[in-house]
Amino acid sequence: MMRGAVRTLVPAVLAAMALAGCSSSGSGTAGTEPVSGTTDTADGDGGTDTAEPVAKGITLGVVGSPCVLPVTFDLAADWKPKAVEIEPGSDLAALGEQGTVTMVCEIDAKPAGNIGYLRVWQGKASDGDPQKVLEAFVADDPDAAEESYTQTEAGDLAAVEVSYTVDSELLDEPKTERAFAVATPDGPVVVHLGGLDSEEHRQMLPAYELAKKTLKLG
Secondary structure, eight states: OOHHHHHTTHHHHHHHTTOOOSOTTOOOOOOOOBOOSOEEEEOTTSOEEEEOOOBEEEEEBSTTSSSBOSEEEEEETTOEEEEOOOOTTSTTHHHHEETTEEEEEEEEOGGGTOSOEEEEEEOOTTOOOHHHHHHHHHHTOTTEEEEEEEEEEETTEEEEEEEEEEOOTTSSSOEEEEEEEEOOTTOOEEEEEOOSSHHHHHHHHHHHHHHHHHOEEO
């Protein structure tokens, strides 16, 4: 099985092996108000999708939340985060490491009605260039293609964003994925959104945009 196809099984493998270190029902700063306005986001074909307002859940990344991170951001309501610990050199390290970053948090969309994950990856403090980090992240997926990079902002931080497609042995057509990267004093952080297919990806974009809009240094 191709490495890219194997990565489509990461959620099930990680859950089965109980790599998470914290409960998905952990605390954080909760809220129920919808985020007002809509956001135009580029789709995999270079067009735009208009994201509907999304209800806000907890703030992830703060002390006491399921994943303590170098950054904080708001989650969409009902998305369930779980900390991930990857042991270097283990059999699963290849699934939890991509490019120069390692998965540290996985946020499940199934409780909110979608099939997919928002994942947070972190690199070493010496790897400070978000563009290079994101390029290495995409390059490490052998099934990635049609990548398009954009200089943008995540909250008040300078960021680099990429949209690309991934060929999957499980689908008849490529699916869209995207990610953004920022630099922090503790190393670069990549926030990635995949999905079962491009339609699931499109439906989950409001949660991704909420994370990007509300991101702050931890």
